[in-house]
Amino acid sequence: MKVRIGHERNTAIADLLDRALSKGVVLWGEATISLAGVGLIYVGLKVLVASVETMHTMRAVHRADAPLLDERGA
Amino acid sequence: MTMLYVYGVVDSPSLGDSPLTGHDAASVFAVPCGDCAAAASNLSRRTVVPGPGSVWLHEQVLEALMRRHAVLPLRFGTLVPDADMLRNRLAAMLPALGDDLRRLRGRVEFALRVTGVDAGCLRAGDAAETNDAARTLSPGTRYLRAQAERRRHRIAFEDAARGTERALRRHLDPAAESAAWGLATAQSTTLVASYLVPREDASAFAAAVADVRAHHPALEISCTGPWAPYSFVTVRPPEA
Numbered sequence: 309m310k311v312r313i314g315h316e317r318n319t320a321i322a323d324l325l326d327r328a329l330s331k332g333v334v335l336w337g338e339a340t341i342s343l344a345g346v347g348l349i350y351v352g353l354k355v356l357v358a359s360v361e362t363m364h365t366m367r368a369v370h371r372a373d374a375p376l377l378d379e380r381g382a
Numbered sequence: 383m384t385m386l387y388v389y390g391v392v393d394s395p396s397l398g399d400s401p402l403t404g405h406d407a408a409s410v411f412a413v414p415c416g417d418c419a420a421a422a423s424n425l426s427r428r429t430v431v432p433g434p435g436s437v438w439l440h441e442q443v444l445e446a447l448m449r450r451h452a453v454l455p456l457r458f459g460t461l462v463p464d465a466d467m468l469r470n471r472l473a474a475m476l477p478a479l480g481d482d483l484r485r486l487r488g489r490v491e492f493a494l495r496v497t498g499v500d501a502g503c504l505r506a507g508d509a510a511e512t513n514d515a516a517r518t519l520s521p522g523t524r525y526l527r528a529q530a531e532r533r534r535h536r537i538a539f540e541d542a543a544r545g546t547e548r549a550l551r552r553h554l555d556p557a558a559e560s561a562a563w564g565l566a567t568a569q570s571t572t573l574v575a576s577y578l579v580p581r582e583d584a585s586a587f588a589a590a591v592a593d594v595r596a597h598h599p600a601l602e603i604s605c606t607g608p609w610a611p612y613s614f615v616t617v618r619p620p621e622a
């Protein structure tokens with residue numbers, strides 16, 4: 309069950325992106341190399357994460373019919 | 383080249399019997415290391431594009447694992463060339479992973495966003511640019527004064543934000559085990575918070591949020607969850 313209190317469902321996606329892209333266990337450190345114009349960052353050759361800019365872009369372009377959370381209002 | 387995409391670390395050498403499907407519909411399997419295991423799937427490419435669908439899939443795998451195990455979520459996009467490299471890295475982090483697994487067992491994360499914090503502070507700052515008296519000043523002086531006024535109003539906003547945080551935390555913190563608050567970005571007017579809540583107390587926490595919303599109608603407060611406890615992981619990678 310996903311609890312969602314009083315806001316549009318894209319808030320849930322934004323909250324998940326905030327966490328999954330910038331938090332959680334990191335195995336290989338956080339030294340990053342930005343690939344200008346691509347918006348992705350390689351950590352060594354092993355880890356790929358999104359830059360903050362990518363995250364904001366994704367939020368902006370996220371369509372309402374994108375895969376949704378299993379959510380219900382509380 | 384086939385890579386391993388890693389979703390999380392569980393407190394068991396195996397993942398259980400129920401099949402799990404990860405990126406590219408590949409099966410999720412355990413890469414054991416000591417009393418723990420990494421949950422991983424094969425990926426026949428070197429990148430996973432971060433987007434709502436792929437990030438949500440990452441979360442779904444974690445949530446399925448959380449039904450049976452204590453789980454530490456890995457940051458989205460963790461790719462490893464092979465199982466040996468993954469095992470070696472996990473082995474180097476094993477004591478800290480074990481500590482986090484014990485601390486976060488049965489806990490979930492809720493996300494809060496709060497807007498509407500004394501927005502008048504920032505509007506007053508914007509008004510400085512259009513003040514008639516200010517137009518008689520030289521452009522440089524006008525610019526510096528506007529900057530100073532924006533700074534004053536920003537400080538006032540941050541004071542108001544801290545007050546709002548304190549007021550909300552008085553209601554919410556007792557319903558949770560741990561919390562982390564901050565601004566969404568350095569210049570943002572949105573307060574964000576992460577709350578760590580025992581899974582069995584999730585409904586009580588949601589009720590506390592609803593109560594806070596009722597008591598602060600001027601604020602816009604959103605709450606989503608439960609999520610894997612991304613914000614409460616403390617384990618760090620060893621120095622290279």
